[in-house]
Amino acid sequence: MPQAKTLSPKELRRVLDYVATKKHAARNRLMILMTHFSGMRVGEVAALLKGDVLNSDGTVKDEIRLSAEQTKGRHARTVFVNEKLRREIAAYLKTIPRRADTAHLFATQKRSAFSANTACQTLNMIYERAGIAGASSHSGRRSFITTLSSRGVGVRVLAKLAGHRSLASVMPYIDASDDMLRNAVELAG
Structure with missing residues (x-):
């Protein structure tokens, strides 16, 4: 699914x-x-x-x-x-x-x-x-976590906010949009 x-x-x-x-x-x-x-x-x-x-x-x-x-x-x-x-x-x-x-x-x-x-x-x-x-x-939950991640909130904080007990559990919620990837690449320059 x-x-x-x-x-x-x-x-x-x-x-x-x-x-x-x-x-x-x-x-x-x-x-x-x-x-x-x-x-x-x-x-x-x-x-x-x-x-x-x-x-x-x-x-x-x-x-x-x-x-x-x-x-x-x-x-x-x-x-x-x-x-x-x-x-x-x-x-x-x-x-x-x-x-x-x-x-x-x-x-x-x-x-x-x-x-x-x-x-x-x-x-x-x-x-x-x-x-x-x-x-x-x-979708709301995934959007919440992805938005915070894109704004630099760390995975430990995201896991706590989501009510997850392990960091691995929160990772599938984080979506990487093209804008996020573009912004990440700009940080390298």
Whole structure:
């Protein structure tokens, strides 16, 4: 099975523009951006509770602590949330009804929690309908890691951010675009 496509900023914009025209736009936008801006797995996004992203004073956390039950490898980890994603989370929370901190952050149209599989299918469908060939629910995660790598972030840091316990596990996520190769060659001169 081929690896998920990494998206350029232009392609991500295309996806977000498509999402904006559809039902559940705020929810779907944030689910996509959670993968692109934090590198979270789609199953981790689906497992988020409202209390995972909010401080007791109602502000958005800058670190999300995922329990072992919320992660693929059953190892608790911390996801760091940048300012841009914190603003997106805050905007989304204004669009949903008040829920208990123990309620799931994202609900299906039937108002139930997303399963990892349903969230995966939802993101896959969005990418397909937005016309991004080769993209899947894993594209945000690969794009996040590739973007950071292209900006000089070391593999050890990338592995920690991705929740990988070995450096070898993060290597397949890093895509080397022609621009990255051109820029690397320029460093030699």
